[in-house]
Amino acid sequence: MTFSTHTPTTTPSDGRLSPALWGLLLVLAGNMLIDALEVSVALVALPGIGTDLGLAPTQLQWVISGFAAGFGSLLLFGGRVVAILGRRPVYLAALLVFAAASLAGALAEGPELLIATRFVKGFCAALTAPTGLAIIVSAFPEGPARSRALSVYSLFGAGGFATGLLVSGFLTGIGWRWTFAFPAPVALLLFLAALRLIPAEATGRARPRRYDVAGALTLAATCLCLVLAISSGPRAGWNDPRTLGGFALAAVFALAHVRVERTSPEPLLHLDLLRYGTLVRSALGAAALNGSYLSLLLLSTLQLQQRAGLSPLQTGLAFLPASAPLVFSALFSGRMAARFGTARLIAAGATAAPLGYLLYPGDDTGTQLRYATDVLPTMLLLGAAFVLAFAAFHIQATAAVPAHRQAEASGLYQTAVQLGAALAVALTAAVYAGAGHRPALWLVVAIGLAGLLVALPGLRRTHRPSAPSTSTT
Template sequence: MFVLAANMLLDALEVSVALVALPAIGDDLDLAPHQLHWVVSGFAAGFGGLLLFGGRLVAILGRRPVYLAALLVFAAASLVGALADHAALLVATRFVKGFCAALTAPTGLAIIASAFPEGPARGRALSVYSLFGASGFSAGLLLSGALTEASWRWTFVFPAPVAVLLFAFAARLIPRDGPDPQAPRRYDTAGALSLTAATLLAVAGIAGGPAFGWNHPLTLAALLLAALFVLVLVRVERTTRQPLLPRELLGHRTLLRSALGAGALNGSYLGLLLVSSLHLQQQAGYGPWQTGLAFLPAAAPLALTALYSGRVVTRFGPARLIAAGAAAAPLGYLLYPRQGAAVRYATDVLPTMLLVGAAFVLAFTAFHVQATGSVTPPLRAVAGSFYQTAVQLAAALTTVLCAALYPAGRGPALALVTAVALAGLAAALRGLVPRRAGDPPGLPVPGRSSTTHPHRHRPRERP
């Protein structure tokens, strides 16, 4: 269990270490602010674009071999990224590490689901898993702040020995297994490649705006190709016999609303941290260590409350907690200063970080419970992958949009962050509206006990 949870810590840490190190990477590799986003969005694109495909690989090839192979590739990519002298190589390693995370994340959750019986034991295991993820993000802020003082390259080196150590323990502790006999036998490679290509081209097209101009042929070509691959994805998933995303999930409004809300919260948060990291280090005179400490009030509260979050969701219901969290986030973004280089941390930055931290404490676990609890047990694994895909893709797109707007000032970038968070709030408020009589069965009424704890009541199967 702790081997798998430690891997979750490593995946979360990968995001936070990059955010604090961005200005140092830009100075060393001569990257403008609108180019630095690739260090974050490249990882998110690999993670989100290939997460559903990663779950399919795990089901067909077996959990243990996929998990062990992903750890070794992750370690190798970390070393190559730390030695990279060109931005393209660094971004490529970030994408590869995102793909490795897309393989280890569903594997870890699948192993927990099989190793721990449904009920309190599995609930405690998932709480520990969430605790390590939240702790990893906080630890990454501090470690990156300390290591970047020496060199940003150390922030990409230290995950390598950790991954090798996890491999050594996992090789001994994770039981051998084979392919899932009930899993689809088709990989749906066309669907996976279409989604990944659409994501990368959309990010490249948005990044091309400030680099070449929004009317430049390269920018327009990337955006048009992204739209074309979206159409290809829709066509492939509608015609294949075993799509990556089962068609019945597309009708689950609660799942879709949870994915949209969680994506808005995660995307807006990472967008804020990107903007704030550049602002504090390039304009306000903060060092990497000071920046990591400045971000800690937004990350630490979730780590401190993760073990109790399940009880809170059971007590109040996910819909209410999600709405409260979705309201706290945009309020925090509105308080962040739009102009001026001078910063008074206690009044300019800390209120924003505390409100964002409160948003994650309230909504993080509630989103996951609402998303997976809205579907029948056989579909919960793929529903969880779809939910995480939305979270990661929102991160990739929001960070590149913030980076594209940042050259015009913090104001436009923060306005985008706030708008994304308000979209999440709108989805959360819709979740407070009771289900109408004509809505499809199998979708729980938000806020009822059947949704607050998926192990206590199983939603009805669709007719």
Template sequence: MGSTPSTSSPPPSSTAQPTGTPALRLWGLLLVLAGNMLIDALEVSVMVVALPSIGTDLDLPLTSAQWMITGFAIGFGGLMLFGGRVVALLGRREVYLTALLGFAAASVAAALTDDIRLLVATRVVKGLCAALTAPTGLAIIQTTYPAGRPRDRALSVYTLFGASGFTAGLLLSGTLTPIDWRLTLAFPAPVVLALFLLGHRLIPRTPPETGRHDAAGTPRRYDTAGAATCTAALLTLVAGITSAPAHGWTSPRTTALLAASALLLTAFVTIERRTPQPLMRFTLLGNGPLARSILGAAALNGSYLGLLFVLTYELQTLDGWHPFTTALALLPAAAPLAATALLSGRMIAAFGTARLIAAGSAFPLAGYLWQLRRPWPLDYTTAVLPTMLLVGTGFVLSFAALNTQATAQLPPQHRAQGAGLYQSAVQAAAALVPALAAALLTAHRPPAGAPASEFLTACRPALVLVTLIGALGLLTALAGLRPRRG
């Protein structure tokens, strides 16, 4: 859900700012970092409610409109590891401020165009900017605020803003979409520009985390080829999936896109295995807790966004709900995480990550199964609300536990890369599952004029997909409960 930061990796030992830094300056810096984290975190949810209006106004099928969600996730997930490399080589302040300007420019461009290709491009750019700022903000906190209570308080505020982003995005979209859906794309621009001006004064200047050459004198590389092939593989895979309803799975267009995705993914793996400074070390996947966390978090986030995609389509397109009413209807799944974000550490200490993840995977699956049996017309109290509450409970229990488990057993020098791999997988699921849901909704959509009940029945394959992904998450979590030898 969103881009809530993980604070499981150890803070760097150096401190960029002296402990005597005025408190007001530190609070101002925290406002910049936490405010931008809030913007990053709401970029997906703000599109969930606005999507039907965008599709109607631009006359887009579901398979095209879904790019407003998946484009951002592809930019975020496909370039997360690359973003960490860029920050390490160029420096946090420079990259962070540049990413803020890029985010604002993309927001303005998106609000001014009707071209779906340009809209998708701006979403990918915003995802890249988020991939640069989200982990960098956390690193700035860990090196700027004195260890102890000041740093703990700053991390709590930062985490709270990240956890609140999805909820804020739903409410903001529900408010702005009835006025003009373009406002949901444009509103970040003035906010981010204000954060840029404050950040230009307050973000400390620090040298790059690594020099331009390693200890042996070898130049450090960005691994642009790895980043490009990874992102292109995701883009072509989503394009192939969404092409199938209109052209068929065996059509030359669909086949070419899926084949291109497979070739690009193969190229990415080959590049990463051969380059001396890879973005992704595949040996990390041999770590059981990290691998289970990746699969569990991807299943949790992907199934949740797939569910919201289907429900928004049903409530707004089929049942004619107002965008703000739709936003309120979805809140019970998002708000509990924001309300309990600061309690996650105590829960993990009391119950352990494996138990929380298992319980947190069971609740959403129960909600998805409940959706498969609902009648038409949809009654919110008996059909939708129970699912929202069950999904919200699942996030409260397992979201922070998955973040913590992902890197807890990695060597310190590999934790940053493990965390990046984890976040990349979560965003990849956010791209693929809505695309699959859109393809299934389009493929099974009855002809115009059919009874509304037939449209609801046509949503069932997409809900089955969501349920199967939720079941995969539960099976993965249960594997983590098995006693380990040695």
């Protein structure tokens, strides 16, 4: 590894970071923070966007699912792009595109441009989030210095969602466009700092030769067609040719993706990885947890603001108990997994989530909501679910495969988590638009219970990884 002249390669013997390495870490962690808050800032702003642009819930959900689809469907492709072109140029370009997409989204006068910018920002996150972690591993010496850097990086990632709730709650009260515009100057400042601090890679390293564009496009098209078909169902009808055609196209693209990956000399994902049952169960369980969680918050933000009269800031504060506990526990997740075993933590967390959904009020009017008794218990149980299960899912997923394939397994896992969010949110919005709040809430309960059923087989044997893994989500 060859570093730029501005980034020292040494640290004190006690593991303290030099000022330049602290600067690099703050750039990477800061970008991780704005990647992580992209979903939460949009959640609180949804009612304001819907009122201003005249969007129905099935259109509004694209603000959430569009980002998740861009992140999840192109995450593996993003890793390939970085491997071929190098970390530094891709990271810098992604920051600039992210800033431009933020401004374009803030200025959007219709859903098409807004949704497109959300997808683009998801792809930018797919480029920078895993790359930031790789830069830390290569730039920081192994030992206390790297451990400290990874802890800070993980803490910023865990705090992003909670930070987004507060930022969006404040800015949406002024105007929802400020919520989408504020990441732009932040990304530009990070870009200027990154120009000086992000190290260059050594030449001569073996790199893949193929991008596998066909694999990336077919996976992205599969996800987008599914979301489009689901969202068109309540408006056009589930038997309408457009809805059925969307599902049919999704199936065609899915089959094409499998064929491309089977025949490609350098596939984005080696499909034999799916033979590891624990990895697949962990990915599906985490997808169900993340998808049901965001779906509940989607229903809740519409109910609390449109029907119970809460302000955006009050809504953001109302959601904090569901996200803030993860911030405080982020540094201890590895120790928890080592002490209690990932399977037990996952089973406990996967139980807490649907229990919280069941406690949430199904009243369509929402006029008699009492936060302390109707909403807070659900939020506390969701916070507990994420503290217990989310990191444990990732640790269990990567521990299930040989060491040399753990990076590939992590990519598959993160892809499932994001695509699960995109599909669950789209389906929940469709049921909400077609049948109302209560049936949509029961769907969220069903998704949560599905995650629990996937988690239960893991109790047959307890996984106690010798070293905790670090998640980038």
